[in-house]
Amino acid sequence: MDFTLSERETYFRDRVRAFIARHITPRDHEYEQQLASGERWKVIPVIEEVKRVARAEGLWNFFMPPHSGQQHVDDSFAFQGTQLTNLEYALCAEEMGRIGWASECFNCSAPDTGNMEVLHRYGTRAQKEAWLRPLMEGEIRSVFLMTEPAVASSDATNIETRIERDGDHYVINGRKWWSSGVGDPRCRIGILMGKTSFEGSRHQQQSQVLVPLDTPGVKVERLLSVYGYDHAPHGHGEVSFTDVRVPVENVLLGEGRGFEIAQGRLGPGRIHHCMRTIGVAEVAIEKMARRLLARVAFGKRIADHSVWEQRIARARIDIEMTRLLCLKAADMMDKAGNKAAQQEIAMIKVQAPTMALQILDDAIQAFGGAGVAEDAGLAHAWASVRTLRFADGPDEVHCRAIARHEFGKYGDAGGRDAPSSGDVRVSR
Template structure:
């Protein structure tokens, strides 16, 4: 494996780091204050539009799409995108500034890979331009959605239309004022074999019967302006040509979508953990307790050393997974993807927890980005599949591989 970056990525890294230093870090506190003001709920901070236009101008836009979609993006592989996603992960909201935010990245990849020309024209192009936002509706409150075959939302053919009924939650992005389209996973044929019962369909946000039930808080945070919502789909009627790829292809699309998405989450979390480590070191060197700096305390040095080791291990494992995905595809890389999905969020949570402890009371409040990094790491341990599911599947893969020797 060769993790040396190309000249193209080295230049993009330089530009992105400069952009963050000049435009993002200085407004981080201002942004957080704006979105936490109850008067600004579901309102995009005005500075976001300005910075998005600047990112476009500087060629820092849609960095996540691979080479076959170079007309839309920088045309990077997963391995090439990794250091850029890590930089963006240092600030919770910054991916949005470069049109590299979830769930839009996954939804754009789905439309780019599986969408018809009409679907691409109506939804992909506006998403790539940053004119609209989207949401992905798979998880349901009444079933264990970590097993996607449990999903009960119904997609029923009715003449030239489909009628969709179901209740979804943890639908990230539905409260964003620019959310215009939903990608919904449901069942078109419950009697079919288990993994071809599901389909995905495009539903305009303003379609009759789409009801936002309530926003869901993450550790008391609404994650405005995009939020996570519970959504009721009540006899939602859409044209039959809104189906993605065809009936029974939903599980196949989901697996193709979630592979790169899981890697993107891990890349961003490594950036968050790295920032937590840097903040931890700065605090330890500047804080005096019991007559000496925290950095002179053996236990603090040990925690910092351990954190640095864990971050680098996670980084190398994630680069390896990205390289395997690029070279061999999602199916062959599923073991590596499962590994990082188990390892990286827990690592980021643990490293950030140590940083919070070293900061003391300050680490718990809005004066540092640590609570946001910790919260992100914790909920990603459930998002895109809980740790236990990935561990179980990974164990099964490994047993099958070595029991045949």
């Protein structure tokens, strides 16, 4: 088994790493100053400036898939990004994850990445011209409208938002929340999942439609906080839809295809989160180690107390194991497809935030009061990563899928005794 990175993988990772070191890290203080001044919900000037530089250097839209079975022939060269594989992008996304605003500088931030992939794979040429193009240009932002406050949305078949046909329009009524990105003043388009039918197969009742946010009846009721942070200027909102009318041509792929689209969208999106989370963990272990080496307690460096040696060692082991699993999942997606890699995607989706949260928690402990405050930048990181145990499906849903797959490997054994050690087989 060869773990050596290819020339192309190394090339893009190193270019992203160098760009961040040259253009983003030195301006992080500017970002913080601009974020803290004036309105909370605004465009941050330093991001727009760095975006222009990144695009000029060809570091733009990395995540766009190299090819798509759903793509129209006449679109084949019209809507292309850098077209990295999942494995190539994984290495770049880890670098981006080290600084919270870096991803947007490369036009690679959620939820736009997932929404652009949906439009790329399933959108008509007209839908792409109207919405995919300005998203790829970095001119607008978007929101994915799926989770609802009134039902357990971890089971997407529970979704109650109604999408009812009325002549040449759909009429939408319902309420969504945790609609990430809706607080950004550039947010112009939403991809909404609701029900066009309440009969028949539970997985064929849902549809997805494009909803411009300036459509009458769309109202951002409130912006939600995450452990006290408002996550401005991105934001997570609760949005109501009251008799919202959109043309029937705004449906994606067709009625009853919403669940199918959601599954296609969430696979890559889950991996993107995990890649960035590994970057967060790397920053946390670095901050923790530097703090432990710089502080003295009870006559010696805190780093020399055995409990901290154990925590640092465990953190490094967990980061390395998680990275390997993430790269394996990305590689399987590239070689065998998202469906074949669904177990690996589920496992990394559970493992990555759990790993990062433990390391962040240890780092906060190492910093003491400064860790609980925002001085060290750890409290905000912890709050952000904690949400990932819900985003794109809670841990319990993924663990259920993992366990069922595992049980399925042995289900035909019936009540027979377990095999002896000589009968054990390793399979994949």
